Amino acid sequence: MIQNASALKSANLVSLGGVLSILIVSWNTRDLLRACLTSLQNHLGEVEHEIIVVDCASADESATMVATEFSSVNLIASSENLGFARGNNLAFSHSKGEWVWLLNPDTEIFENAAQTLIAFLEARPRTGGVASALVDARDGHFQRSCRTFPTPAALWCEASGLARFFPRSKRFGFYKMGWFSYCTPRQVEQPMASSFLLRREAINSIGEIFDERFPIYFNDVDLCWRLVENNWQIWYEPSAKVLHWGGASTKQRRAEMIAESHASLEAFYQKWYRGRISPFLYIATIALVRFTGWVRVTRASQKATT
Numbered sequence: 001m002i003q004n005a006s007a008l009k010s011a012n013l014v015s016l017g018g019v020l021s022i023l024i025v026s027w028n029t030r031d032l033l034r035a036c037l038t039s040l041q042n043h044l045g046e047v048e049h050e051i052i053v054v055d056c057a058s059a060d061e062s063a064t065m066v067a068t069e070f071s072s073v074n075l076i077a078s079s080e081n082l083g084f085a086r087g088n089n090l091a092f093s094h095s096k097g098e099w100v101w102l103l104n105p106d107t108e109i110f111e112n113a114a115q116t117l118i119a120f121l122e123a124r125p126r127t128g129g130v131a132s133a134l135v136d137a138r139d140g141h142f143q144r145s146c147r148t149f150p151t152p153a154a155l156w157c158e159a160s161g162l163a164r165f166f167p168r169s170k171r172f173g174f175y176k177m178g179w180f181s182y183c184t185p186r187q188v189e190q191p192m193a194s195s196f197l198l199r200r201e202a203i204n205s206i207g208e209i210f211d212e213r214f215p216i217y218f219n220d221v222d223l224c225w226r227l228v229e230n231n232w233q234i235w236y237e238p239s240a241k242v243l244h245w246g247g248a249s250t251k252q253r254r255a256e257m258i259a260e261s262h263a264s265l266e267a268f269y270q271k272w273y274r275g276r277i278s279p280f281l282y283i284a285t286i287a288l289v290r291f292t293g294w295v296r297v298t299r300a301s302q303k304a305t306t
Helices: 005-009 030-043 062-069 083-093 113-123 152-160 200-206 219-229 250-272 279-305
Strands: 020-026 049-056 074-078 099-103 107-109 127-136 195-199 233-244
Touching: 020 030, 020 083, 030 049, 030 062, 030 107, 049 062, 049 083, 062 074, 074 083, 099 113, 099 200, 113 127, 113 195, 113 233, 127 200, 127 219, 152 279, 195 200, 195 233, 200 219, 219 233, 219 250, 250 279
Parallel strands: 020 049, 020 099, 049 074, 127 233
Antiparallel strands: 099 195, 107 233, 127 195
16 A cells, blocks of 8 residues: 555644544546545635545546645555445544545535535534435436335335335335435435545444445445444435435446445345344345345346347
8 A cells, every 4th residue: 555645744634623534435536536626625615624535546547636636635545446445444544533524536515515514413412424415417306315224124125116116105115215305304324425424423432434344335334323323313414415426436347336235235134133133034134135136236247248
C-alpha cells in the first residue's frame, strides 16, 4: 500500500473537533469521482472538513487524477482492490472528524446537503446515522434507497412474488418499503450507505464501521443492525439531496457481484439469525438464498454472452 504524502501532512488532520470527515472508496470511477469531488468543493461552504479517498488499484488513473487535481484531498492509493468494507475502514482509521460521511464516488452533493445532515444529527443525540435522499442521475426521481432488515418473512415474500404483486403492501412489500413516498423524514432500519452520515460516538460504540466479512454487500446492513442493537436510531432525511448514478463499480462485474451479494446475505444470516430462529426456517431460508442466487447468476451470465 502506498499512501500519498499529502494525507500525512494535511493540516486538516490536526485538531478537528466537530469537523466533517468524508470517506470515499473508489475503483475505476475516475470521471465520476472527479464530479463528486468537484461537487464537494462547490457545496461544502464553510463546513470544516477533510476528504479521504481510498483508491483500490484503479486502472483508469483515478489516483493520479485525485493527486493532481485535488491536492487538498487525503489520498490513499492501495496496491490492491480492498473492497468497500476494508477501504472505508482504512479511510476511517485516518479520519478525525466528529461526523463521518460515507459517500460513494458516483455521487454529487447538492447545496446544503452536508449542513442539513450535520444539523439533523446535532439535534438528535440518539441518532447514530442519517441518510440523505438519493436523486437518480438518469431521471431525477428519488431512488428507493431504504429497506427493512432482510428477515425470513421479507425474503420469502420477495422470492414468492407476493412483494412484486403487492409492492405497496406493508404486509407483503415491506422489505423494499414500496409504500414509502421518500418525501418525508422517517426513522428507518437500513438505508443505502451511498450517502450516509454517521456519528463517531456511535461508530466507536460498535467497534468499527464495517465487518470485513462483508467486503462489498450487506456490510451496510450489518452496520445498521449493530447500530440498532446498541440502541442508536437511524433516519432518512429527504431535504438533504445527493445525486447518485448507482453501481458504477459493481456493474463492471455483474454476474460476479450477484454471486457476492448472495454469499454475503448468507454470511449475514450465519452471523445474526443462526440460533435465533428455528433450525428448519434457517435451513430453508439459506436454501432459498442459494437457489435465487444461482438463478440470478445464470441469467446474468447468459445475458453477458448474448
